[in-house]
Every structure is written in C-alpha cells, then in structure tokens.
Amino acid sequence: MAAIYLREADVARLLSMEEVISALERIFREQAAGGAENIPRGRCRGEGAMLHLLGGASRELDALCFKAYTTTKTSARFLVHLYDGSSGDLLAVVEADQLGRLRTGGTSGLATKLMSPTNASRVGIIGSGRQARTQLEAVAAVRKLESVEIHSRTKESREKFAAEMEERLHVPVRPVESATLAVRDKEIVITATSSRQPVVEKAWLSPGVHLNAMGSNFAAKTELDLAIVGACRQVVVDDVAQAQIEAGELIQAVAAERFSWTRAVELSSLVSGEVDGRSDPGETTLFKSVGTGIQDLALASMVYKLAKSEGVGQPLPY
The missing domain is CATH 3.30.1780.10 (ornithine cyclodeaminase, domain 1)
Known part of the structure; x- marks a missing residue:
C-alpha cells in the first residue's frame, strides 16, 4: 500500500x-x-x-x-x-x-487543564503570531474564558489578533499598550514571542497565576524574568532531557542558582496522576514547552x- x-x-x-x-x-x-x-x-x-x-x-x-x-x-x-x-x-x-502549531498549543492546553486554577477565566498573552493563536485556542478549549488581553510589539498585529480571536472564540479579546497591562490581574499568562530578553516580570504577576512559556527553545533566550522561575512551586516541562538543552528560562535560572533540575517535573507525570499540577490556589505554576517528537x-x-x-x-x- x-x-x-x-x-x-x-x-x-x-x-x-x-x-x-x-x-x-x-x-x-x-x-x-x-x-x-x-x-x-x-x-x-x-x-x-x-x-x-x-x-x-x-x-x-x-x-x-x-x-x-x-x-x-x-x-x-x-x-x-x-x-x-x-x-x-x-x-x-x-x-x-x-x-x-496545533501540537504546541495543544500541549500547553493540556498543561493548563492540569495546572491552572479550575475556575481561571482571565488570560493575558504576549505575542500575536501564529503560535500565539493556537496557544490561546487550546487554553479556551480547557477553561471557560471571560476575557483576554493581548500585547505585542506592533499595534496593527495585536489589533488584528484581537479581532480574529474574538470572532473565533466568542470571548472578548482586547489589545493593550504594554506587557504589564496584558498580564496584570490574570489567572493564566501565555508568552509566545521570539524575544531573547524577558517580556514578563515577576512584579507584574498575581498570586495563583499559571504561566505557559513556549517562545524560547534556545539556551540563550528567555521570555521570563528568572525570578519568576525561582518563585514557582511547580515547574513542568514536556521532556527534561530536551529542556536541559533548549529551555532558556530554566537553563539560565539554574546558572543563576534560582532553580535546580531536580525540581523539574515532566508533563507525563501530571497526566498519569503521579504528581499534582496544583496543590494550593495561591501558588505560581509554570509550564515550559520546547516541543518533542x-x-x-x-x-x-x-x-x-x-x-x-x-x-x-x-x-x-x-
């Protein structure tokens, strides 16, 4: 055949x-x-x-x-x-x-299902490219969203993203002028950028937030302030061996002595029920995606x- x-x-x-x-x-x-x-x-x-x-x-x-x-x-x-x-x-x-794009977004959606507050409804997203679209679509598939705020580098791109995703998801999606506004008071934060430098600072985040960081899969790139990694009670990756090569946020946090690889949990352990994705409503959790075969x-x-x-x-x- x-x-x-x-x-x-x-x-x-x-x-x-x-x-x-x-x-x-x-x-x-x-x-x-x-x-x-x-x-x-x-x-x-x-x-x-x-x-x-x-x-x-x-x-x-x-x-x-x-x-x-x-x-x-x-x-x-x-x-x-x-x-x-x-x-x-x-x-x-x-x-x-x-x-x-579907598998990367879908994996973040699966992590969100297992790690974010069950009643999470407010989302902030940094980045307005094609990956950002499937990231938000996947989160909307596992949580009942009430509002989304989006920031990206160009006004035209974020406005186009907001209009398109609001029509697709039937959820209010509002473009905002800064990353700070996009992530403030949110229960779920998504980063889907090509930035080599942090686009989210720890001080902007609310207690109990869940983060999906997927834009960086090179050791020299990080979308998150390293203090965020250190503050997370639960840090989950799709594959530890690959994360040790590619997850810039975690690699740099280890080098800065803010994180240890012994704390990294694989998503498969959450899916199997071996590890809980969230044990306290006020804790910060992170899913760091690099993508696997x-x-x-x-x-x-x-x-x-x-x-x-x-x-x-x-x-x-x-």
Missing part, C-alpha cells in the same frame, strides 16, 4: 483542538508507562539555513516518526515522516507547520488515520 502525502490544508481541515489535546493526553500517559519515547532535537547549520531533527516512537500507536525542518532568517519548512511501528513501512509524509507522532498518526478513512492524501510513488 502506497504512502500518502498530506498538505497543510489537509491537516487544518482534519484536526480539531479538542481532538489534539485528547491525543496528546493519551501519548503522555503512554510515556509515563514507558511505552512512548522521544529522540531529542538535534541541529546542524548550513551556510544560510539550519536543519532541525527530532523523533518519537509509540507502542500503543504502533508508529514511529521523525520531523525534519529547515529554518532561515526569513522562512521555515516542516515535514513529518510517519512509519508503521511493526513493519517499518513509510505511511505518510505530512506537511507539519500547522501540525506543529512524541507530540508530533501523536498528531501525525491521528491525521493519517483520519485521512485514510476519508480518502484524503496524494499517493506517493514509494
């Missing part, structure tokens, strides 16, 4: 955020039980581009995958190769820009099965 090629439009049409979060929850539960494993991301540089590679395996899904993507100063292209876990046959090649695998496997059931996808000649 020939493998199929799935385009961005196929992924966007076939996957919903609710299904994404459920698929991610299942694969993190499998990881906790020892049935799913990651290949941490590796990188190499060309003259003007960088190649990034990561992968994962799941016994429950009977599937393997690797994601390869290239980035330049002006562009990026993402592809996931999905394989049968028993035969090793190629099943699909999936364009994975939208898939990546099993997240890509969960979604690639799901979109492949949906595509096959609907007869979607272009046959490949191998």
